[in-house]
Amino acid sequence: MILAVLFANAEGNILIERFHGVPAEERLHWRSFLVKLGADNLKGVKNEELLVACHKSVYIVYTILGDVSIYVVGKDAYDELALSEVIFTITSAVKDVCGKPPTERRFLDKYGRICLCLDEIVWKGYLENTEKDRIKRLIRLKPPTEF
Incomplete structure (x- = not known):
C-alpha cells in the first residue's frame, strides 16, 4: 500500500x-520525519534524481522537482522499485501540468490540476494509472463520452 504522498517547498x-x-x-510524525529527511539529503541533488530510505519497515522514495520536494512512502508490495514507478508518474504529470519543473508559485497556481492528477495516479493507497495520456484525459473535468 502507498501510505503517503507529500509535496513540500524548500523551507519544508x-x-x-x-x-x-x-x-x-x-x-505529524511522518510530516516532520519526511521534511527533515529532505532537508538533510536533498541539498545539491539534481531534478528527478531519486533517493531511497527505509524507516519502520516502510520504504521512502523522494526527489526534488524544481522548487518542490516529492516524497512517496509505501509498504508491502510497494517497495523502492514500485515506488520509483509511482514517483516517476507523479513527476511526469506535474511537469505536464506546469509545463516545466515548477517553481513554488507555478506549483500553487496549478494546485487544483495537480491534485486531480494525484487522485488519478494514486487511489486509496494503490497505484491506479501510469499512462500519461489517460491521466490527461481523466482530469479534463468533462463528462465521459465512452461507456
Whole structure:
C-alpha cells in the first residue's frame, strides 16, 4: 500500500499531502520525519534524481522537482522499485501540468490540476494509472463520452 504522498517547498512547508491507512496521530510524525529527511539529503541533488530510505519497515522514495520536494512512502508490495514507478508518474504529470519543473508559485497556481492528477495516479493507497495520456484525459473535468 502507498501510505503517503507529500509535496513540500524548500523551507519544508507541506504543499500537498495524501495519507492512506495512516492514523491521524501518526501523520505529524511522518510530516516532520519526511521534511527533515529532505532537508538533510536533498541539498545539491539534481531534478528527478531519486533517493531511497527505509524507516519502520516502510520504504521512502523522494526527489526534488524544481522548487518542490516529492516524497512517496509505501509498504508491502510497494517497495523502492514500485515506488520509483509511482514517483516517476507523479513527476511526469506535474511537469505536464506546469509545463516545466515548477517553481513554488507555478506549483500553487496549478494546485487544483495537480491534485486531480494525484487522485488519478494514486487511489486509496494503490497505484491506479501510469499512462500519461489517460491521466490527461481523466482530469479534463468533462463528462465521459465512452461507456
